[in-house]
Amino acid sequence: MKLLSLLSLLEVALAGRDNCYKYLGVSKSEATKKIKSAYRKLAAKMHPDKNPDDPEATQKFQDLAWCHDVLTDEKKKKKYDRGGEKAINEDNGAEDFEGFGGMFGGMFGGMFGGQQREEIRKGDLVLVPLIVTLEELYNGAFIDMTRTKRSYREAPGQRDCNCRVEMRQKRMGMGQFQIFQEQVCDKCPNMKLISDDEDLEIEIERGMDHGHTIDYFGEGEPKLDGEPGDLQIVLRLVKHKLFERSGHDLYTNLTISLEDALTGFETTIKHLDGHVVTVKRSDITWSGFRMRIKNEGMPVLEDNTKFGSMIVTIDVQFPKKSLSAEQKKVISEILNQSDVQPDFYNGIKYPKMRV
Amino acid sequence: MLLSTLFLGAVSATDFVTCGSVIKLVNKAYTMRLHSHEVTYGSGSGQQSVTGFRGETDSNSYWWIRGASEESCKRGDSVMCGSEVLLTHINTMKNLHSHQHRAPLTNNQEVSAYGNDGAGDAMDVWEVICGGNNPWRRDSAVKLKHKGTQKYLAASGQQFNRPISGQMEIVAQSKSGGATEWKVAEGAFVSPPSVNIHTEL
Numbered sequence: 001m002k003l004l005s006l007l008s009l010l011e012v013a014l015a016g017r018d019n020c021y022k023y024l025g026v027s028k029s030e031a032t033k034k035i036k037s038a039y040r041k042l043a044a045k046m047h048p049d050k051n052p053d054d055p056e057a058t059q060k061f062q063d064l065a066w067c068h069d070v071l072t073d074e075k076k077k078k079k080y081d082r083g084g085e086k087a088i089n090e091d092n093g094a095e096d097f098e099g100f101g102g103m104f105g106g107m108f109g110g111m112f113g114g115q116q117r118e119e120i121r122k123g124d125l126v127l128v129p130l131i132v133t134l135e136e137l138y139n140g141a142f143i144d145m146t147r148t149k150r151s152y153r154e155a156p157g158q159r160d161c162n163c164r165v166e167m168r169q170k171r172m173g174m175g176q177f178q179i180f181q182e183q184v185c186d187k188c189p190n191m192k193l194i195s196d197d198e199d200l201e202i203e204i205e206r207g208m209d210h211g212h213t214i215d216y217f218g219e220g221e222p223k224l225d226g227e228p229g230d231l232q233i234v235l236r237l238v239k240h241k242l243f244e245r246s247g248h249d250l251y252t253n254l255t256i257s258l259e260d261a262l263t264g265f266e267t268t269i270k271h272l273d274g275h276v277v278t279v280k281r282s283d284i285t286w287s288g289f290r291m292r293i294k295n296e297g298m299p300v301l302e303d304n305t306k307f308g309s310m311i312v313t314i315d316v317q318f319p320k321k322s323l324s325a326e327q328k329k330v331i332s333e334i335l336n337q338s339d340v341q342p343d344f345y346n347g348i349k350y351p352k353m354r355v
Numbered sequence: 356m357l358l359s360t361l362f363l364g365a366v367s368a369t370d371f372v373t374c375g376s377v378i379k380l381v382n383k384a385y386t387m388r389l390h391s392h393e394v395t396y397g398s399g400s401g402q403q404s405v406t407g408f409r410g411e412t413d414s415n416s417y418w419w420i421r422g423a424s425e426e427s428c429k430r431g432d433s434v435m436c437g438s439e440v441l442l443t444h445i446n447t448m449k450n451l452h453s454h455q456h457r458a459p460l461t462n463n464q465e466v467s468a469y470g471n472d473g474a475g476d477a478m479d480v481w482e483v484i485c486g487g488n489n490p491w492r493r494d495s496a497v498k499l500k501h502k503g504t505q506k507y508l509a510a511s512g513q514q515f516n517r518p519i520s521g522q523m524e525i526v527a528q529s530k531s532g533g534a535t536e537w538k539v540a541e542g543a544f545v546s547p548p549s550v551n552i553h554t555e556l
Binding site for chain 2: 123124125126127128129130131143144145146147148149150193195197200220221222223229231236238
């Protein structure tokens with residue numbers, strides 16, 4: 001962790017709702033977009049799921065979200081600048097703060113801590129496939145996207161909303177009633193769709209895998225009389241030239257000569273971050289032999305200090321040219337395997353080789 | 356009074372359509388968005404239908420754009436005029452596709468959504484037609500020419516009845532003129548790789 005980030009986390013620990021600017025690390029004149037960006041970065045670090053050992057993590061996180069909510073709302077910001085936290089609470093009393101509202105750059109794989117919400121109508125989910133390389137999953141990466149989306153804004157005038165059919169009774173005289181249906185609507189402010197550009201900064205964390213999802217709350221499609229839907233990034237891993245990933249392990253294949261197979265070998269392979277891994281063996285190596293090199297696999301997402309293994313499967317390249325009678329004699333002498341007689345047994349697959 | 360909040364002060368990585376982006380395509384002539392859904396054609400190939408959709412807030416109008424081969428356009432590279440692309444419907448992961456079948460309503464070639472998890476066949480490839488050796492600008496319209504049959508993606512003007520009332524027939528036609536112009540609208544655009552300026556906290 002850089003010294004800078006250590007300091008800012010300390011500052012954050014001291015700030016709170018009464019010092020939102022310091023909490024978010026922004027100045028009073030900062031643009032809303034910068035505030036949102038700063039919030040997203042801090043929210044990722046301070047999410048309670050990421051700080052299980054901190055009993056105050058949830059409170060801190062809620063304070064952060066409260067600050068974001070206030071500073072990104074023109075009216076609320078003005079009130080806050082004048083009278084601080086008190087000014088906001090005064091007007092709204094126990095304002096029903098909608099949990100972690102607003103834009104929520106999530107790197108939590110969709111875990112939102114089981115928020116209890118009412119059935120709110122939500123806009124469509126937008127799925128965004130994102131091609132990533134094995135290097136990016138190993139080293140981590142930042143990928144920028146611009147979200148151009150539509151949002152509903154209030155417009156002049158009114159429109160009908162919450163339309164429903166109600167039963168009405170009409171006295172017809174002489175003790176008779178007529179029951180009929182009537183369309184009844186409320187009046188709501190007029191809404192129009194406007195276009196908005198939003199910066200999305202996607203963090204690929206070390207150890208993420210193909211299929212991993214990253215959620216962006218409220219960045220999906222808008223919904224009239226409802227909430228905007230979410231946007232979900234879905235990672236798609238492309239095939240790597242050397243490595244095949246399986247869980248936390250990396251598989252690769254190595255071809256060696258018959259000479260190396262019998263006399264031993266030493267070689268190197270360049271890993272996904274450029275560091276060099278030595279692969280060596282002094283004993284005899286047969287085709288299909290597997291070497292497991294610990295801690296040279298993929299980092300574990302939940303704990304980047306732990307790694308899987310690299311598994312190297314060896315195959316032996318036999319010489320193509322036939323040997324002379326003289327060479328055959330020498331080899332027979334060296335190998336001296338007259339005690340091993342040809343032996344038949346049942347099966348299609350060679351037992352020591354796996355397809 | 357319309358104020359769109361554009362991000363000022365940053366490098367504008369949003370001028371061009373880039374590979375890996377998810378986009379909505381609006382037909383210039385009819386203002387309909389290219390759209391698909393889990394409804395199959397009742398004629399022709401019987402494959403998943405592709406239509407022109409009037410609504411502006413439906414996620415079924417989003418398409419993932421990639422180069423026709425992985426190497427031809429890396430994530431974040433601008434899509435160039437004259438290049439070959441795949442358009443994958445994000446909700447069903449089927450590719451925009453055409454072939455020698457008759458369209459359902461008019462005497463044109465059928466356009467469908469085909470494949471599995473983003474993999475289809477050679478008839479999924481479309482050429483981006485715009486001027487010169489230039490990148491596809493987001494503020495300008497292009498034509499999409501089907502590589503396999505050399506026909507243009509177009510809105511035919513004819514509309515369907517139930518169950519997809521009001522949606523328009525999308526076809527591949529021989530004429531390059533007519534309702535063959537498409538413009539990018541909403542989406543999530545991958546920034547070019549050089550625009551990664553990050554300050555870690």
